[in-house]
Amino acid sequence: MNVKGVGILFNRGKGIEKLENSLLKGFALPENGYYKISQELFCDELILKNMRRADDFSKLVAIAAIDAFKDAQLDETDKEDLGIIFATSFGPHPTTFKFLDDIISFGEKEASPTTFSHSVHNAAVSYVSNLIQNRGPTITITQFVESFYQALILAKSWLTEKRCKNILVGAADQYGEVMNYICNKKLKLAKDGKIKPFSFKKNPDVVPGEGAVFLLISSEEPVKYCKIEIGSDTKKDFVDLCIVDTDGMSGNEEFYLSLKEKYPLFASYTPIFGSMLTSMAFSLVTGILMLKNQKTYSVPVEENPHNIPLCNKTESKGINSIACIKYNCEGKQMKILLSKQ
Amino acid sequence: MSSTNEEKLKEIKTKLKELLVSHLNLTNIKPSEIKDDEILFGQGLGLDSLDAVEVVVLLQRHFGVKVKDMNEGQKIFYSIDTLARYILENIDNK
Amino acid sequence: MSGLKFPVTGIGIISACGNNINETLISFQSLKRNGKKVSLFDSKIDCPVFEVNLKTSYKNMRTLDLALEAVKQAVEESKLLEVRENYRIGVCIGTTIASQLNDINFYREYRKSGEAPIDSVNRYLNSNLADAISKYYNFDGPKCTVANACSSGTDAIGIGLSWLKADMCDIVICGGADELNIVPLSGFFSLGVMSDELCKPFDKNRKGLNLGEGAGIIVIEKEEISKKRNMKSKFYVNGYGLSCDAYHLTAPRPDGSGLSKAILKALEEAEIKPEDISFINAHGTSTIDNDKTEGLVFKNLFGGKIDFLSTKGYTGHTLGAAGGIEAVFTILGLKEGWIPASIGFENIDETIGLEPTRERREVKGKYALSTSLAFGGNNSALIFSRE
Numbered sequence: 043m044n045v046k047g048v049g050i051l052f053n054r055g056k057g058i059e060k061l062e063n064s065l066l067k068g069f070a071l072p073e074n075g076y077y078k079i080s081q082e083l084f085c086d087e088l089i090l091k092n093m094r095r096a097d098d099f100s101k102l103v104a105i106a107a108i109d110a111f112k113d114a115q116l117d118e119t120d121k122e123d124l125g126i127i128f129a130t131s132f133g134p135h136p137t138t139f140k141f142l143d144d145i146i147s148f149g150e151k152e153a154s155p156t157t158f159s160h161s162v163h164n165a166a167v168s169y170v171s172n173l174i175q176n177r178g179p180t181i182t183i184t185q186f187v188e189s190f191y192q193a194l195i196l197a198k199s200w201l202t203e204k205r206c207k208n209i210l211v212g213a214a215d216q217y218g219e220v221m222n223y224i225c226n227k228k229l230k231l232a233k234d235g236k237i238k239p240f241s242f243k244k245n246p247d248v249v250p251g252e253g254a255v256f257l258l259i260s261s262e263e264p265v266k267y268c269k270i271e272i273g274s275d276t277k278k279d280f281v282d283l284c285i286v287d288t289d290g291m292s293g294n295e296e297f298y299l300s301l302k303e304k305y306p307l308f309a310s311y312t313p314i315f316g317s318m319l320t321s322m323a324f325s326l327v328t329g330i331l332m333l334k335n336q337k338t339y340s341v342p343v344e345e346n347p348h349n350i351p352l353c354n355k356t357e358s359k360g361i362n363s364i365a366c367i368k369y370n371c372e373g374k375q376m377k378i379l380l381s382k383q
Numbered sequence: 384m385s386s387t388n389e390e391k392l393k394e395i396k397t398k399l400k401e402l403l404v405s406h407l408n409l410t411n412i413k414p415s416e417i418k419d420d421e422i423l424f425g426q427g428l429g430l431d432s433l434d435a436v437e438v439v440v441l442l443q444r445h446f447g448v449k450v451k452d453m454n455e456g457q458k459i460f461y462s463i464d465t466l467a468r469y470i471l472e473n474i475d476n477k
Numbered sequence: 478m479s480g481l482k483f484p485v486t487g488i489g490i491i492s493a494c495g496n497n498i499n500e501t502l503i504s505f506q507s508l509k510r511n512g513k514k515v516s517l518f519d520s521k522i523d524c525p526v527f528e529v530n531l532k533t534s535y536k537n538m539r540t541l542d543l544a545l546e547a548v549k550q551a552v553e554e555s556k557l558l559e560v561r562e563n564y565r566i567g568v569c570i571g572t573t574i575a576s577q578l579n580d581i582n583f584y585r586e587y588r589k590s591g592e593a594p595i596d597s598v599n600r601y602l603n604s605n606l607a608d609a610i611s612k613y614y615n616f617d618g619p620k621c622t623v624a625n626a627c628s629s630g631t632d633a634i635g636i637g638l639s640w641l642k643a644d645m646c647d648i649v650i651c652g653g654a655d656e657l658n659i660v661p662l663s664g665f666f667s668l669g670v671m672s673d674e675l676c677k678p679f680d681k682n683r684k685g686l687n688l689g690e691g692a693g694i695i696v697i698e699k700e701e702i703s704k705k706r707n708m709k710s711k712f713y714v715n716g717y718g719l720s721c722d723a724y725h726l727t728a729p730r731p732d733g734s735g736l737s738k739a740i741l742k743a744l745e746e747a748e749i750k751p752e753d754i755s756f757i758n759a760h761g762t763s764t765i766d767n768d769k770t771e772g773l774v775f776k777n778l779f780g781g782k783i784d785f786l787s788t789k790g791y792t793g794h795t796l797g798a799a800g801g802i803e804a805v806f807t808i809l810g811l812k813e814g815w816i817p818a819s820i821g822f823e824n825i826d827e828t829i830g831l832e833p834t835r836e837r838r839e840v841k842g843k844y845a846l847s848t849s850l851a852f853g854g855n856n857s858a859l860i861f862s863r864e
Contacts, residue, residue: 158664163624168853179719202643
């Protein structure tokens, strides 16, 4: 699977250049306790002109998806039967709660049909299809911490069976008031506002975030960014760097300790984005950027109680391959391998 | 039409224009810019079928008026004028 | 990858017309319709819905309980438990309700006081369908919960096919499940597409849909695997097509070109022509737009004489479960050799110009088609066959 386009919208902005600026600037404390996307970041006039009644979730997804689509610069023939696979852990929950608000305030017979229409997980991707006039296969999936990983497995399946040659694969999650209440009840929100990705604790600190990432993946050459391998393909013995997708959201992170002797260098960039069950997409896009630029970026938070070899320099460096690893709370490993060629 | 009814109709039109702009997120027009004979669907404001059912809910919530037969919808929802008159007739009939 | 066929080695079903296959067939024969006002929760909406008489609760979200009832039937028929350690078994299930944080009692309490018991949130977190089913049986393989609105169940089966073709696993449990819930009840009512009487798919006087709940699950596997473990089946999934309208958030493209594209893709994968299809299990929700669009497509692709029906008159529109339930019904049609009347239909709609089955009809051919259309403009089609 070849990465031909990348799109991202997160707390600090939109686009891969914004991502690089954020990596260069390093850690920043969140405002209001989580890495929120401010309303001004939704101001993409061209896109939003056709999305007047869309909720923020749909806007978030559309902006990142179109960003990746434009970045890939596909030919007209390549656009035919473009597939779209979108993964989300919780979907547009603020919109669902807004609909429940309507039912409670106005009664079941006077709730907003527009709000209802946006409360389904796949509404967001329908806007993407409309914007690029794509008539190819389109799927939305939801698998909590495995969401993005399963999206890539499906993408690989579609490319293998030749259902598509090009696929927009993405992930997004939103935060919100009710989610904040739930996270306070169920997780350990960091008092100092810092995710500590290398603490590898049973009950790690969380700083919630929100955002969207899309990749345009192709079965065809040329490779613009890098190649992706998943599942049983990832047997490469040596990688230059391991990005651990640790942000506290998936619970127990002790499993990562078993990786200590397996890789020469470790990194994690989750403190740039915030904690999300779809964070693997964000960790992956950072690896993709590093391979494209042949550059490492210093990790934003260096607390390292287990003394693992950290990537703490921003410098040009020959990088051939990067592993991106996530464990779920039961210790099941998901590994994605990125390689230059 | 009596002058009281004329005043009521004017109030309804003003409120209707504000509701349409705010609830349907019509970002490229102000309520004061919407003409009374502005066509609502297709051309004019360019509303669609999803907006139509949203307007039905707005009429219920803000005016207590039900649209009993959606087949009549095309006539009722033709313009601000026709919609306002429908509201006025049905408020009076309650 | 065309011309491949994947044996169906197990099926399971639960809906308002029966808690298993035998009860379902009895309902089809007796033309039984169980639609009435919702009793599972309080509601001011009187429109009929199709509730399941669920006898067992595992204390999960209701959707997961429904799914497990159907999964159990399918797993038992396919004898999967005996071989689960030998094969990679994937789970792919479609849903709408189980994918959402939508418990109104939790939210009402939270809104009132800023605090609310987290029990329903915990149930939601433990009820991701693919994850929960995979864990329940200790299967090892890919898992995916599909949230593609009303085509989720069909798409889940399509994803299962893709996994098998790409060698992601050897066997897949797939289908859909959904429960009745105030959110879609209120939502579809507000959209003006819910009927206050029992639905009449494709009928001239149809007024809209009735909601329902249930689960439909099938087990499909690679042909060589089914032979190896002596689970030969006479029924297959042969093709899947999926397309997007790129038209409107809730209405289908009126020219039906999206649905046509999905059906043609499925036919291409199955390496058959439209005239090879012996019957169609339509999406047939009984809304003005859906039935008109589907009817147009059936006429254009299959001519005026194709046998087709909507089973939503028996089950209601079960949203994410619909594609799974209708896959099971389609396979049953091939297996039993007959399809029931398209219940609710009385008078032909001249703008459609076709009529579904008015009474029980013998199935003569080898292939059958099941179609689904969804919010967001998704169109999906599956082709099944018998030997």
